[in-house]
Amino acid sequence: MKKLNTAAQMKAIDREAMQGRYQIPPTVLMENAGHAVVTHGMQVWGPWQGKRVIIFCGAGNNGGDGFVIARHLMAQGAKVYVYICGEESAYSEESRIHLRTLQAMQDDPLCHLQYLSSLAEPVVRRRIAHSHMIIDALIGTGFHGMLRPKMRALAQIINAVAHEAKIPVIAVDMPTGVDADTGASDKDAIHAMMTVTFGVHKRGQFIYPGKELVGKVVLDTIGMPMPLLRKEENDCMYALELADIAEIMTKRSPTSHKGTHGTVGIIAGSATMLGAALMAAQGAVRAGAGKVRAMIPSVVATHTMGLYPEIMVAAIGTTPYFTSADSKAVMEQIRDCSSIALGPGLGRSKETQDFVLQILEKASCPLVIDADGLYHLQGMKDRVRRCLQPLIFTPHIAEFSRLSGYAIDAIKTNPVPLLRVFAQEWQVCIVLKGAPTYIVSAEGKAVYINTTGNAGMACGGMGDVLTGMVAAIWGRENNPMATQAACAAVYLHGASGDACAKDYGPYGYTPLELARQVPCILQQGQVVTKIDDGEIG
Numbered sequence: 001m002k003k004l005n006t007a008a009q010m011k012a013i014d015r016e017a018m019q020g021r022y023q024i025p026p027t028v029l030m031e032n033a034g035h036a037v038v039t040h041g042m043q044v045w046g047p048w049q050g051k052r053v054i055i056f057c058g059a060g061n062n063g064g065d066g067f068v069i070a071r072h073l074m075a076q077g078a079k080v081y082v083y084i085c086g087e088e089s090a091y092s093e094e095s096r097i098h099l100r101t102l103q104a105m106q107d108d109p110l111c112h113l114q115y116l117s118s119l120a121e122p123v124v125r126r127r128i129a130h131s132h133m134i135i136d137a138l139i140g141t142g143f144h145g146m147l148r149p150k151m152r153a154l155a156q157i158i159n160a161v162a163h164e165a166k167i168p169v170i171a172v173d174m175p176t177g178v179d180a181d182t183g184a185s186d187k188d189a190i191h192a193m194m195t196v197t198f199g200v201h202k203r204g205q206f207i208y209p210g211k212e213l214v215g216k217v218v219l220d221t222i223g224m225p226m227p228l229l230r231k232e233e234n235d236c237m238y239a240l241e242l243a244d245i246a247e248i249m250t251k252r253s254p255t256s257h258k259g260t261h262g263t264v265g266i267i268a269g270s271a272t273m274l275g276a277a278l279m280a281a282q283g284a285v286r287a288g289a290g291k292v293r294a295m296i297p298s299v300v301a302t303h304t305m306g307l308y309p310e311i312m313v314a315a316i317g318t319t320p321y322f323t324s325a326d327s328k329a330v331m332e333q334i335r336d337c338s339s340i341a342l343g344p345g346l347g348r349s350k351e352t353q354d355f356v357l358q359i360l361e362k363a364s365c366p367l368v369i370d371a372d373g374l375y376h377l378q379g380m381k382d383r384v385r386r387c388l389q390p391l392i393f394t395p396h397i398a399e400f401s402r403l404s405g406y407a408i409d410a411i412k413t414n415p416v417p418l419l420r421v422f423a424q425e426w427q428v429c430i431v432l433k434g435a436p437t438y439i440v441s442a443e444g445k446a447v448y449i450n451t452t453g454n455a456g457m458a459c460g461g462m463g464d465v466l467t468g469m470v471a472a473i474w475g476r477e478n479n480p481m482a483t484q485a486a487c488a489a490v491y492l493h494g495a496s497g498d499a500c501a502k503d504y505g506p507y508g509y510t511p512l513e514l515a516r517q518v519p520c521i522l523q524q525g526q527v528v529t530k531i532d533d534g535e536i537g
């Protein structure tokens with residue numbers, strides 16, 4: 001998985017690399033950063049020779065990187081137009097050194113160095129329109145809040161002209177106007193085609209709207225000592241990759257049997273939401289559950305019998321929704337279950353709440369709780385904490401807001417600290433579904449961010465499929481930890497959505513079509529395992 005840092009964590013690493021025991025001179029790191037941008041740019045767009053490149057250099061160290069980039073581009077035969085936005089006296093020592101070197105090269109016909117303030121706007125527009133490439137070295141990890149007026153005006157020009165003339169923009173470390181910690185972006189933030197980032201990935205590159213503005217992200221370690229880059233932070237965050245999932249979704253033993261792979265109990269559905277139980281059950285089947293038993297109120301269960309022969313259906317009670325009178329019958333049915341998915345389509349009757357609380361109290365295996373199951377747990381923190389079984393909650397933002405009391409806007413703006421507190425207080429692993437989905441362990445320490453999925457998944461029933469998948473992966477014989485199971489299910493679910501988008505089109509595919517893709521994604525995951533095992537290649 002990819003480690004994701006905040007700007008402050010990155011700054012601390014920079015400081016330790018330079019002033020701690022490693023004593024790397026700051027000019028060297030800046031040199032390496034600038035060189036990295038030139039190298040990665042060439043790998044994507046070919047040799048720089050003969051290209052006209054505009055480099056906008058801000059007033060911080062991001063601008064310093066820009067001065068280095070100019071020198072390396074010239075060495076490779078590009079003509080550079082370097083526009084300085086800062087005051088020489090205000091630059092850091094390392095930026096000033098690199099600026100002076102560039103100033104000493106001003107006689108070179110390939111070097112055009114100028115303070116931006118001395119240039120009329122039409123000239124800037126013309127120069128951009130006649131360039132082959134733009135380098136955004138205006139602001140990197142130092143950006144917060146909203147762009148100040150002058151910077152906003154410049155960003156607007158760069159975006160408009162680059163877009164119109166189809167000129168690629170390479171962002172240095174972060175696109176200007178994107179918050180490295182949260183992905184929050186100014187409406188005029190620079191839209192890059194590629195971002196070359198240094199040391200460790202930044203969170204804002206994986207969270208919308210920043211995720212849409214960074215383009216292709218390339219990481220370069222710029223010669224920083226690896227122990228610093230690998231250091232476990234107190235507040236750590238990771239982005240999921242296929243290889244992580246392959247570690248959890250290991251190959252089956254050839255002698256395994258259905259009992260090995262877990263029995264998932266689905267407690268779901270009510271008169272008006274019959275499909276929820278079936279979609280959750282299909283999620284469980286497709287994620288590899290050995291057996292799936294769906295417990296559904298009798299009144300509606302009759303409509304499901306035989307629809308999917310691989311699912312055992314237990315018809316429960318006499319009412320159109322579950323009530324506490326059903327808990328005994330359900331407990332009988334879940335005795336042999338290795339995990340339970342509770343909640344999709346249960347409905348919001350007060351009587352169902354008593355039922356949910358009884359299952360929570362008496363269950364003897366891990367529980368994944370979703371949708372209406374979570375609705376009934378509002379204000380029930382103490383009851384949840386008293387539950388003896390490990391729990392995974394899978395709310396979307398509105399459900400999380402209802403459960404936690406946090407405003408939807410606050411959750412959208414910066415969910416991670418809120419999720420951490422909630423997970424610790426309620427002692428549950430939490431999956432906050434959305435774009436992107438976050439997974440937080442019950443200790444509230446590690447946070448994982450999903451990298452798969454697409455807007456075609458914004459359709460009723462997709463969450464139900466996920467609930468069944470989490471339960472199936474969690475309920476296997478060598479059952480993974482809650483967080484691992486949740487990460488694997490969320491990644492696979494999103495990757496299956498991506499496969500649907502490729503096969504069917506960007507939207508309009510159904511939750512069951514998504515579920516059907518899961519085995520194909522598992523196959524891709526196993527290719528990774530095989531390579532790791534050295535079996536092929």
Ligand SMILES: NC(=O)C1=CN([C@@H]2O[C@H](COP(=O)(O)OP(=O)(O)OC[C@H]3O[C@@H](n4cnc5c(N)ncnc54)[C@H](O)[C@@H]3O)[C@@H](O)[C@H]2O)[C@@H](O)CC1
Pocket residue numbers: 011014026029030033058059060061062063064065138139140141142143144145146147148151172173174198
């Ligand atoms: N030694 C280091 O610390 C290294 C830093 N590097 C570069 O340095 C960058 C970080 O440098 P800094 O901490 O100096 O920060 P930045 O250069 O990213 O940003 C600071 C500048 O942006 C301006 N700014 C911030 N918010 C603004 C807003 N809302 N509107 C307009 N202007 C705004 C500030 O006034 C300041 O001039 C990294 O992203 C990376 O590119 C690299 O050279 C690698 C080594």
Ligand SMILES: Nc1ncnc2c1ncn2[C@@H]1O[C@H](COP(=O)(O)OP(=O)(O)O)[C@@H](O)[C@H]1O
Pocket residue numbers: 371395396433434435436437452453454455456457458459460461462463464465466493
């Ligand atoms: N724009 C999107 N990008 C990626 N994934 C999405 C997007 N919209 C929805 N999803 C995913 O689809 C699922 C929807 O779940 P949910 O809202 O619970 O739907 P339902 O309750 O109808 O089943 C979640 O896993 C969510 O992460």
Ligand SMILES: [K+]
Pocket residue numbers: 062136137138139140171172173174175176
């Ligand atoms: K930048």
